Amino acid sequence: MLGPDFLGQGPHAGFILAAYCLTIATILGLSAWILLDYRTQTNSLADLERRGVTRRSARRGSNP
């Protein structure tokens, strides 16, 4: 159980700890959301290309 003077941060340790935890959780959450979105987009792109749907520039690139 965290006391009021957790890590020697004085009587307002709970406020300081809450502020830092909230910041870390928000930034980690945002990072995870962006990473999941990247995975979704790359999977969708790979799925479309597997079915033969490719961009014109990609088709031009594959031609000799």
Place this chain on the structure above:
Amino acid sequence: MALLDLANPTRFLALVARALPFLGASAVVVSLCAIYLAFFVAPEDYQQGDTVRIMFIHVPAAWLSMFCYSLMAASSIGTLVWRHPLADVSAKAAAPIGAAFTFLCLATGSLWGKPMWGTWWIWDARLTSVLILFLMYLGIISLWRTLDDPSRAGRAAAILTLVGFINIPIIKFSVDWWNTLHQPASVLRVGGPSIHPSILMPLLVSALAFTLIFITLHFAAMRNEVLRRRVRTLQLLQAQTETPPLGVAQPSAGA
């Protein structure tokens, strides 16, 4: 690589692929340094005691919330004037990150205000104008999600972003123009910072950490947006090839 070359999304994706590992690693290292400085090097404030450590996240979050909106406004000019292909990608990718930093600014400010002011919230000019900034971010994100066509959504969001930019100088100067409970500027002010170097240095390191986090997340979110548009283009292409042209008779089941 010339700046104009970055207008090509494929070249931009190649640049992001090279830059992201270094940006991410430096963001983590500088963030750990900032936390160390905040808790083990910076002294407690003579008036606010240890709660001054909340400043090391509250102030950079506030700076980034305004910087992010200013970047969106600059991108909006790029969308409306030059129709730069990456301008609205940049604006759209920045909006949720800016909203997150604004939320952190409001939440950490509230957690700092309760022990220092005796209240979680007060309708003073600085707090209210930052709340309006947060609502602006949510409105812009909603607008992007309302319109399917990215170029139409980009132009509409660019106009809304530029209209909302009027709020940025209001936030900055609200503490000078009105009598507020929020303290006046103590770092970016005429006459230099009024904070002691022992607290200013950890604050600047923390601001650098937040900036690196922002750049990393923004580049990653821009990459996602470029890929999302490619997926959309391919899906439209697939739908065109699968849909028979109008006026062509369909073979009957018994034929």
